[in-house]
Amino acid sequence: AGIWGPPRTIAAEVLVRPADTGQVASILSIxxxxxxxxxxxGGLTGVVDGAWAENSDVVLSLERLAGVENIDPVGATLIAGAGTTLATVQDAAAEHGLMFPLDMGARGTATIGGNVATNAGGNRVIRYGMVRSLVLGLEVVLADGTVLSSMNQMIKNNAGYDLKQLFIGTEGTLGVVTRVIVRLLPQPGSRGTALVAIDDFDRVTRFLGYLHGACGGTLSAYEIMWHDYYSYMTQAWPALLPPDSAYYVLVELLGSDPARDGERFITVLDEAQTIGLIDTAVIAKSGAEEDSIWAIRDDVVRLQELKPMFLFDVSLPILSVEAYVKATRDALTEVWPDQQMFVFGHLGDGNIHLAISAGPSSGNARKDVEDLVYRPLGALGGSVSAEHGIGLEKKPYLDWCRSSAEIRVMKALKKTLDPKRILNPGKVFD
Incomplete structure (x- = not known):
């Protein structure tokens, strides 16, 4: 039921593969x-057991609802079936000189419908926002088979409630997304990628603020890797910087002036080093070097070599991140002295991932590890899920970061749109 977790086979005995919205409607009606x-x-790239199915469930696969239906290069919109992979959407936009800015390591397998259902974030949220900010319209089938077609192509449309928002980030519990209209942006004229080493967290945060001011809105990614993560990954990938610093930051700028942007990037990094914000940096000189830097950050699946391996996706105020990570590491070490914790993530938007190997290889320590990781977040104003969703895995912890009033409203929406509770039962909340 996803790419992470213990190896097991989904128990469901019935799989249906509709080819269009009408067939989805017929299936749900029955x-x-x-x-x-x-x-x-969708693409089964989720990591919170959101696609887990019991033997009494019917699995509704959207793999045949694939393909880009239309691109409007003037209005900068794209229509695709929910089963279309993110990479296909990106490539189709690029053929018209446009860009769909959502990006993540699983781009070749993750589907646009799944991205919508989980309100995916990815590597460029700092500039372009979550999926919610990129979706203009949806076609959704409700639990009773009703087709709700809100295929709006306009950025401005305040005619009544914006119903599509009910189905973005609700993990398929309120309706099944079958078609999507997304907005596109101009393809950037230049791309600059750098790997930066910094030895203390205060300068990591100040460097982020400096880039916001110095780069004129071109900053598109600010990805952080703690020493443990970088050191582990560079056992398999070329280390463009030696693994002896406390923090490594992947900086990406997407600009519109290829003749000047490269020199500006060099100047910005030189100035940052001169004023003591960074220790050293290397700028990618080719597409291959850019890919090599991103591979270090994106090759998360390599951590599955370690057993057990628990992956966490949390968010919290940026200024609280360093203390939270240290406290979590200390708490884990107190219980499991030989634990290994690898930290990385999208620091620019306060989203960090913790990959933890602790306890017996059977994974029996999962609940104890989860408690140590999640318990401090409420007091910090953080969340147990930044971008991966709740699914089954995080369901016990939803009320650690959502109020009882919020959860009551969520349940009221579920009761209204799916009174028989047939859609993704048991996910998010009971």
Missing amino acids: CNELDQSVVIH
Whole structure:
């Protein structure tokens, strides 16, 4: 039911593969009539068991709802089926000199429908926002088979409620997304990628502020890797900087002036080093070097070599990150002296990932590890899920970062749109 977690086979005995919205509607209408639970499958790149199905469930795969239907290069919009991979959407936009800015390591497998269902974030949220800010319209099938077509192509449309928002980030529990309209942006004229080493966290945060001011809105990624993560990854990938610093930051700028942007980037980094914000930096000189830098950051699956391996996706105020990571590491070490914790993430938007190997290889320590990782977040104003969703894995901790009033409203929406609770049952909350 995803790319992470213990190896196991989904127990469901029935799989349906509709080819269009009408077939999805027919399937859900029948299932609703029979009180038959349905679990929706996209690219299966989720990491919180959001696609897990029991033997009593019907799996509704959207793999055949794939393909880009239309691109409007003037209005800068794209229409695609929910089963279309993110990479396909990106490539189709690029063919018209445009860009769909959502990006993540699983781009070749993750689907646009799944991205919508989880309100995916990825590597460029600092500049372009989450999926919610990129979606203009949706076609959704409700639990009873009703087709709700809100295929709006306009940025401005305040005619009544913006119903699409109900289905973005709700993990398929309120309806099944079948078609998506996204907005595109001009393809950047230049791309600059650098790997920067910094030895203390205060300068990491000040460097972020400096780039916001110095780069004129071109900063598109600010990815941080703690020493442990960088050192582990550079056992498999070329280390463009030696693994002896406390922090490594991947900086990406997307600009519009290829004749000057490269020199500006060099000047910005030189100035940052002169005033003591960074220790050293290397700028990618080719597409291959850019890919090499990103590979160090994106090759998270390599951590699965370690057993057990628990992956966490949390968010909290940037100024609280350093103390939180240290306290979590200390707490883990107190219980499991031989634990290994690898920290990385999208520091520019306060989202960090912790990959933790602790306890017996069977993974029996999971609940204890989760408690240590999640418990401090509420007091810090943080969240147990920054971008991966809740699914089954994080369901016990939803009320650690959401109020009882918020959860009551969530349940009221579920009862209204799916009164028989057939859609992704047991996910997010009971």
